[in-house]
Amino acid sequence: MPIRCLIKRLKRHATLVHVKDYRALASFVQENVLGKKPSKYQLCTALNCCAKTQNSSLGSQIHAKIVHIGFDQNLYINSSLINAHVKCGSMGDAMKVFRGIELHDEVSWTSMICGLSQNRQGGKALCLFKEMLATVVRPNCVTYVSVISACTEQESVYRCGELLHAHVIILGHESNNFVVSSLIDYYSKCGRMDKTVVLFGSCISDYVVLNTMISAYNHNQQGEEALKLFRKMLDENVNLSEHTLTSILDACGALTVLQQGKQVHALVTKLGSDYNTFVVGALMDMYSKCGNIDEACHVFDLASYKNNILWTSLITTYAQSGRGVDALKIFDHLLMEKRFYPDHVCFTIVLTACNHSGLIDKGISYFKKMITDYNLAPEIDQYACLIDLYARKGDLKSAKKLMEEMPFYANAVMWSSLLSSCKEYGNVELGTEAAYKLFELEPHSPAPYLVLADIYAAAGLWNRVQSIRKLMDENGIRKSLAGWSRVEVDRMR
DNA sequence: GTAGGGTTAG
Numbered sequence: 087m088p089i090r091c092l093i094k095r096l097k098r099h100a101t102l103v104h105v106k107d108y109r110a111l112a113s114f115v116q117e118n119v120l121g122k123k124p125s126k127y128q129l130c131t132a133l134n135c136c137a138k139t140q141n142s143s144l145g146s147q148i149h150a151k152i153v154h155i156g157f158d159q160n161l162y163i164n165s166s167l168i169n170a171h172v173k174c175g176s177m178g179d180a181m182k183v184f185r186g187i188e189l190h191d192e193v194s195w196t197s198m199i200c201g202l203s204q205n206r207q208g209g210k211a212l213c214l215f216k217e218m219l220a221t222v223v224r225p226n227c228v229t230y231v232s233v234i235s236a237c238t239e240q241e242s243v244y245r246c247g248e249l250l251h252a253h254v255i256i257l258g259h260e261s262n263n264f265v266v267s268s269l270i271d272y273y274s275k276c277g278r279m280d281k282t283v284v285l286f287g288s289c290i291s292d293y294v295v296l297n298t299m300i301s302a303y304n305h306n307q308q309g310e311e312a313l314k315l316f317r318k319m320l321d322e323n324v325n326l327s328e329h330t331l332t333s334i335l336d337a338c339g340a341l342t343v344l345q346q347g348k349q350v351h352a353l354v355t356k357l358g359s360d361y362n363t364f365v366v367g368a369l370m371d372m373y374s375k376c377g378n379i380d381e382a383c384h385v386f387d388l389a390s391y392k393n394n395i396l397w398t399s400l401i402t403t404y405a406q407s408g409r410g411v412d413a414l415k416i417f418d419h420l421l422m423e424k425r426f427y428p429d430h431v432c433f434t435i436v437l438t439a440c441n442h443s444g445l446i447d448k449g450i451s452y453f454k455k456m457i458t459d460y461n462l463a464p465e466i467d468q469y470a471c472l473i474d475l476y477a478r479k480g481d482l483k484s485a486k487k488l489m490e491e492m493p494f495y496a497n498a499v500m501w502s503s504l505l506s507s508c509k510e511y512g513n514v515e516l517g518t519e520a521a522y523k524l525f526e527l528e529p530h531s532p533a534p535y536l537v538l539a540d541i542y543a544a545a546g547l548w549n550r551v552q553s554i555r556k557l558m559d560e561n562g563i564r565k566s567l568a569g570w571s572r573v574e575v576d577r578m579r
Numbered sequence: 580g581t582a583g584g585g586t587t588a589g
Contacts, residue, residue: 125581125582126581126582127580127581127582128581128582129582130581130582130583131581131582133582133583134582134583160582160583161583162582162583163582163583164583165582165583165584166582166583166584167583168583168584169583169584191583192584193583193584194583194584195584196583196584196585197583197584198584199584200584200585201584226584227585228584228585229584229585230585231584231585231586232584232585232586234586235585235586262585262586263586264585264586265585265586266586267585267586267587268585268586268587269586270586270587271586271587293587294586294587295586295587296587297586297587297588298586298587299587300587301587301588302587327587327588328588329587329588330587330588331588332587332588332589333587333588335588336588336589362588363589364588364589365588367588367589368588368589370589371589394589395589396589398589399589402589429589431589432589435589
């Protein structure tokens with residue numbers, strides 16, 4: 087089969103690459119591309135396939151061939167090579183190729199920026215973008231899509247999406263739906279639904295923009311709005327993708343609307359989307375949030391292909407049904423069998439399960455194992471879990487030390503953990519520091535004021551309680567529960 | 580004649 091036909095077939099199965107195609111591709115490339123001197127075009131096409139099928143060993147063989155033939159300054163080939171390495175997660179190799187390019191164009195820059203962004207290295211992506219701005223090569227809308235999505239990664243100084251939005255407006259990229267989707271996603275993850283709604287209202291939406299909007303509502307606890315939009319999509323016969331189904335199941339779970347969740351399940355079966363692990367994971371999540379753990383497990387059992395995502399979903403199912411100990415048993419069992427490679431998401435679930443089950447020391451040892459046994463650099467979410475573990479144990483010193491020494495800026499979740507534990511263990515000094523940090527980070531939230539007042543009251547510091555009340559009045563903070571978001575109430579525990 | 584980078588989901 088000619089290589090172009092193979093690509094067409096692979097594109098048709100964007101999510102699930104057929105094993106048959108994959109084997110055919112690998113042997114085709116080995117025989118016809120690596121055997122004799124391939125053309126530049128063939129090499130690009132072959133690398134494109136390596137990227138799509140995440141065939142890292144073939145990618146490396148082609149890389150060697152490129153160097154051997156001497157095509158290593160061709161920008162088309164280098165961009166494809168960067169992309170292939172990136173899609174296989176070989177960031178070091180991608181960066182070597184990138185740095186070896188003598189004269190860059192916007193595609194080679196964008197390939198690397200995008201690669202960093204897709205591999206959870208948003209900070210580095212932004213640095214590279216700044217480096218690009220200092221050259222004569224100008225970013226285009228594809229570059230902006232990559233760099234904006236890099237900003238959504240974590241709450242920190244990297245969050246300069248608004249500045250990038252301004253660039254986009256000036257350069258006239260605002261009508262590009264890829265750009266619009268990345269901006270909607272960015273603003274929704276910053277809690278800026280006002281901006282999100284304006285962007286959505288002023289674009290000619292396609293199915294990806296609609297999917298992004300549904301997940302924006304989900305991120306901001308507006309499941310009803312997500313369902314409304316989904317119904318509109320059904321009425322207007324908009325193409326439903328696996329992303330749509332995953333997000334809408336998420337909304338059903340958050341709202342615990344089992345009947346509607348079941349209807350979506352029927353739709354999943356009808357559309358034949360039950361091969362997709364994200365959809366299956368979302369179904370399990372929906373059932374377990376609706377309290378139907380048996381059905382969640384049943385969905386898992388029926389899944390023909392069980393990968394890391396689905397195993398993580400199973401652990402999540404038990405963890406969020408209050409069966410943290412069982413969740414950890416499954417996790418330990420999978421680790422022993424060595425057919426499971428836990429990732430960051432999985433460790434977050436496991437650490438949270440430890441926390442909720444009161445298994446503090448076990449959680450701390452998992453965190454260490456994550457680094458030593460699985461070679462994973464902890465991200466902000468796992469640090470937040472560890473800080474919470476120390477804080478709940480009453481080891482406030484270690485929690486604080488970690489917040490100072492970790493490679494991220496401490497966020498509101500961490501300061502809230504610390505503040506709650508200060509209340510629990512009666513630490514006035516640290517509690518004051520944590521609360522004042524939260525006043526800055528979340529200026530409209532009444533929670534830290536009230537917790538700090540509780541800490542002062544428990545310590546008999548009535549003057550200070552009075553001063554907090556005064557401060558609330560001065561800053562216009564309302565005390566009633568009605569105005570609080572669900573997140574704030576949850577954090578108060 | 581043929582070739583490169585992009586948004587949304589655990």
